[in-house]
Amino acid sequence: MDSCRIKVRDDVIAREIDGEAVLISLDSGFYYSLNKVGCFIFNLILKKGDFDAILEELKSGFEVAEREAREDLEAFIGSLEQEKIISVCS
Amino acid sequence: MSAERLRYRTEVPVHRYSLVLKSDDERVTNAVSGWVDRDIARYHEAGGAGAKIPFEIELYTSGRGEKNSSRARRTPRGTFEEGESGARFAPTGALGGITSTGTVDDIAPTGIFEDVEFYAGDKQTALLFGGKSLVVVCLEKGKARGFVAGEHLASPWILSHRIFYVPVLEILRGRGAFYIHAGCVCKGKKCILLCGGSGHGKSTLTYALARAGFSYMSDDAVFIQNNHSGVEIFAFPEKIKLDQKSRSYFPEFDRFEQSPGKMEIAAARTRIKDFSVEGQPHALIFTQIGCGGKSELTKLGRSDALLRLIAQSVSVASKSSVEKHIDILKRIAETSMSFELKLGDSFEGVPELLEKTLFP
Numbered sequence: 186m187d188s189c190r191i192k193v194r195d196d197v198i199a200r201e202i203d204g205e206a207v208l209i210s211l212d213s214g215f216y217y218s219l220n221k222v223g224c225f226i227f228n229l230i231l232k233k234g235d236f237d238a239i240l241e242e243l244k245s246g247f248e249v250a251e252r253e254a255r256e257d258l259e260a261f262i263g264s265l266e267q268e269k270i271i272s273v274c275s
Numbered sequence: 276m277s278a279e280r281l282r283y284r285t286e287v288p289v290h291r292y293s294l295v296l297k298s299d300d301e302r303v304t305n306a307v308s309g310w311v312d313r314d315i316a317r318y319h320e321a322g323g324a325g326a327k328i329p330f331e332i333e334l335y336t337s338g339r340g341e342k343n344s345s346r347a348r349r350t351p352r353g354t355f356e357e358g359e360s361g362a363r364f365a366p367t368g369a370l371g372g373i374t375s376t377g378t379v380d381d382i383a384p385t386g387i388f389e390d391v392e393f394y395a396g397d398k399q400t401a402l403l404f405g406g407k408s409l410v411v412v413c414l415e416k417g418k419a420r421g422f423v424a425g426e427h428l429a430s431p432w433i434l435s436h437r438i439f440y441v442p443v444l445e446i447l448r449g450r451g452a453f454y455i456h457a458g459c460v461c462k463g464k465k466c467i468l469l470c471g472g473s474g475h476g477k478s479t480l481t482y483a484l485a486r487a488g489f490s491y492m493s494d495d496a497v498f499i500q501n502n503h504s505g506v507e508i509f510a511f512p513e514k515i516k517l518d519q520k521s522r523s524y525f526p527e528f529d530r531f532e533q534s535p536g537k538m539e540i541a542a543a544r545t546r547i548k549d550f551s552v553e554g555q556p557h558a559l560i561f562t563q564i565g566c567g568g569k570s571e572l573t574k575l576g577r578s579d580a581l582l583r584l585i586a587q588s589v590s591v592a593s594k595s596s597v598e599k600h601i602d603i604l605k606r607i608a609e610t611s612m613s614f615e616l617k618l619g620d621s622f623e624g625v626p627e628l629l630e631k632t633l634f635p
Contacts, residue, residue: 196594200602
């Protein structure tokens with residue numbers, strides 16, 4: 186998933202409350218909540234939209250090793266993509 | 276078919292608004308009149324300063340006793356067509372403020388809720404009920420006009436709860452007033468929203484609290500709207516609905532007919548003494564059926580409360596409209612105390628528990 190652009194889909198509405206996020210997909214009608222870490226990453230997706238840039242912020246923000254951060258981020262991005270919250274293009 | 280044929284009329288006051296329903300068939304207006312609780316409506320009539328903002332809903336039918344032999348009827352206002360696939364209304368030109376962009380087929384489908392299809396245009400929404408009855412809502416003007424298919428005239432529930440009420444929801448949405456599936460009771464102007472799925476004790480709890488001295492607003496649905504001082508909450512003045520199991524908790528209903536389904540009960544036949552027309556959010560209670568024993572109250576975080584509120588708010592609408600709706604829900608979640616209430620064997624002690632917790 187290196188060097189890929191990540192974008193929140195147009196039909197998704199997101200709102201932050203108490204450091205957590207609530208997401209609604211208008212297309213599917215499903216809604217989701219993200220905990221504080223998920224919300225942090227989601228905000229990075231909105232701000233940076235680039236996997237490598239998000240990974241760097243994660244590593245420095247949480248003082249976590251590269252490999253662990255990469256694996257967790259890939260899993261999280263994969264889940265969001267599967268739920269059609271984001272689109273990922275290389 | 277002209278407006279002069281709309282000789283039947285009923286008016287429903289809802290907070291600062293007045294819903295004026297006109298039809299050429301008394302079954303339509305009778306269905307809505309029968310649904311409204313006139314005692315609660317009197318509080319709405321008396322409430323607020325100044326004249327109410329009128330919303331007009333005009334519902335035409337094919338006319339009693341007339342054959343449905345002609346498939347298309349051209350009127351000064353548009354063309355009604357009734358065919359095998361249902362009814363169509365093609366407004367022509369400017370229709371009392373409803374501007375046509377063509378036939379209903381030209382408006383993009385937005386979604387479906389139960390048996391209602393939504394089609395959104397630029398400034399109007401078309402609603403198709405069961406593929407047969409059709410209402411076009413002009414959001415800007417707060418007007419709706421439509422056609423009721425013959426087979427729907429036999430069902431007061433479809434006439435009132437669908438063909439009348441769904442356009443009302445659209446008109447209110449156009450005015451920034453959004454729907455939540457929740458009961459509501461108040462202490463002064465402080466509202467407690469009681470949220471929960473069907474069968475989770477929401478309506479029963481609402482009645483139990485109102486009976487215990489809280490002021491009653493609704494047992495099923497409220498509207499939320501931003502105003503200059505925050506969020507305001509109000510409701511449609513409909514009768515209270517309790518099924519047989521709910522009624523069994525309250526001895527005043529022992530003399531009622533023992534039918535299992537939900538019964539609409541006029542407020543005057545209950546032990547509710549006080550009614551609220553509007554208020555501000557104070558607390559959110561999300562009900563769950565517990566495992567027996569005593570009822571338990573658990574505090575909820577604000578994001579959990581927002582997610583649960585979203586689950587109670589049906590929204591088939593444009594993205595910008597849904598965003599406005601959610602922003603008001605977020606404001607409510609941020610400014611209200613939120614709890615999950617696991618209901619025990621009975622409602623005994625629950626009003627006192629909520630009174631003590633929410634109004635220390």
